Amino acid sequence: MLSPAERGLMAAHGTWRHMFDYGAFSSRYPVLFWVVALVVVGLIGLPYAWLAGASLPDRGVTLARPIGLLLVTWLVWWLASLRLVAFTRGTIALSALVFAIGSAVIVARRHREMRTWVRTHWRLLLVAEGLFWSLLAAGILIRWANPDLWHPSRGGEKPMDFAYLNAVLKSTHFPPFDPWFAGGQMNYYYLGFVLVAVLVKATSIAPSIAYNLAVPTLLAFLGTATFGATLALADSGVRRPSWRRHLPVLVALLGALLVAVLGNLGELRVLADWLHQRIPIEWWYWNPTRVIHHPSTEPGPINELPGTDFLSDPYIALWRVVVPWFGAHVLHLAHPVSIQPSGSGDKLFDWVQIVVQAVIALVAATVWSVVARRHRSHPKLLEAFTLYLRLFLARTMFSYGFDKVIPNQFSPMTPLRPLGTKRADSACEPFARACSTAMFIASSSS
16 A cells, blocks of 8 residues: 555646646647657667677667667666656656767767668668568557547457556656555556656657557567567578578568567458458457357367377476475465466466576576586587577467467477467567577577
């Protein structure tokens, strides 16, 4: 619960009319202000991405905007969480200035190298920028056709998302207040909403308008970052004949298409049904995420390959013993870790399992470092591990998009199972893991 002092600060932060004016220039021309904000965060993040992505074929420029936005947001969130400053436009400007100065320093020290790289890779930059703005424009047109945010069927989960976004925007400090429980503090992972709120508050665009610009922006982030990750996987750095020189870029465009566009082709099935019969309005949002339908009298589709339970059962059974024990005897949790199978990955069992996996990884890395301290590198092991990641990531890039087009009843049979999750079921986790895998492959190949 919020203390009386904290509730007073929230109330004193300003009214909605004071914070966002629908008659203001920014709300009358929101796309213009939004595009300018995306250009600014891209320019801030570009030197950092270019410096960190030295081993990548695109030097990380496809991640410049997400990195720039993340850096500015991180400092704002940190300062507001420590109660040092309030979450205001002034704080956002201060954070942007800090990282803009850092960007200027990087450019000043590396301007010759950066200029040379741009001259030799301007076509790649043009393709990446064209992809980003094309995806953004397509997403805006879709939201323009149906900007509804309140209807539980037409809007999907947007009413809940919009409530959380508004709570973050209105909060003075973090964590934000709970929009569903008066006087309460938000008991939810909210940093993603802070990322969007920074753009919304910085541009002064009314939240109901900015929301429909933020969703296409995330689509453009996803597609462009996938382009960079796939390019890192496809470009081995060897010289190719002239007719194959652009093949890695074409493969990267295909990867972006599979992840950002083809994953939504379940909508074509709904469109075909609509042409032949009258369909409920909620089908447009929910059916593409429910590709395997079954009658209510049946238990549902098979999610394991028949006859292979002996491979997965011992692995699952081991975690069901270790995780509750670890929670009770190591973490000393107040409540026992219960095993409740569901489609959610946000249960106490899942979080404790992550802690156990982190501890196991730390112990294994420590033991390995001690045992193999005389060897500076392990090229054979790295080669085998990189080959496995290449094959696994290649499978993921194809299945990630086609899971919506071709209903697949069988889940991947590896411990890296979340990589096979459909995009609509878990929009960020499989993509984030796939990107990190691609980045590891590219950096280890340099």
